Amino acid sequence: MTKNWKTVFNPFERYAEKDLAIAGVISLLLSVLLFWWAGQTNDGVYHVSPKAGLSLTGAVSEAVVCTLLLCGLLSALGKTINPRTRIIDVLNATLIHRIPLTFGILILQLPFIKSVMDQILQAVKNNRLETLSGSALWISTAVGLLMMAFLVYAIVLLVNGFRTAVHARKAIHYLGFAAALIVAELIYRLLFYPQLLKL
Template identity: 55%
Template sequence: MKTNLVFNPFEKFSETSLAVAGASFILFSVLLFWFSGQSNDGIYHVTYQSGIQLVQAIIEALSYTFLPFLLLIFAGKMVNPKTRLVDILNATIVHRIPMTIGILLMQLPFLKKVTDAIIKAAQTNTLQQLSIATLWISTITSLVMLALLVYSIVLLINGFKTASHAKKPWHYILFALAIICSELIYRLGIYPFLSERFT
């Protein structure tokens, strides 16, 4: 079914195809973040950082890719000892694709203009002076970004399910714990270190 192709490509494509697609987008995201001056201050959160160095963008990409991978492979092995590393890795890198597309969309000139206007208004306490058009565009953009984030999580869940044959509620509790822990480790440990090291 086409819905399975969209929401669970791990059952339809070969592991090589998934790995190439995921790795290509990870590489593209590094260049995109470096070019656009954006940084991942969380596994699933992006912030502006003017003058971000290419090395930092690379280390961030490796961190927000392999940290969830390591915790998810641990969870996957607890669910099913036969869980393969390559399947969890593919799920981890492929699920970043929608978020990378979202960041690319944010580089559209009219969206950048809206974002800059909102940031400036927030800094000068003049949010009430923003135009209705700016607010509507901002709202729609936020909803699109939220949809892409949800889609990413769905891809990761389905990838984990396919890789480990997760079925029971406690399997998904392990999945959730792995993601929450990876977010906390990255946000509270890795990102502060990188931010201090490269600024």
């Protein structure tokens, strides 16, 4: 793998923690504004749904809670693997990995894509999927694949950031990582998100 491609998938080995932190905080702020503007809510750590009337306070709270929850669980895991793990390194990985997810939300707001998605939602709601055009189906399929690619890229960034921060090498470390993501999803959906809905 060339150096440039390696940097794309693992910027944590090349850039200083301060640069990563600045990029991560900027991306977090942009994602908050984008979610608020687009009316999209984080009803899961890795799941987004439309929410009319989402407040700026709600968008900020969701982004911060998702980030800190994931960072907290991965930091705790990191400390058990390597007591010298620094929370700032795990936090940087958690922040940076949100960048492709934010791009995904931005793409969904493109007018022609938004129009197709609205058509599909309306057809599902009316139980009239047969009324959808072939182009709508092709566009929705392409968008779905693109969103999956963004999610995979985000997870790759988080894995590489975690590995760099913790010096994870063994298979059990990655099993623990996967378990931490599942636990984060459950805790957020069952405990935090119901409270955040009130904001």
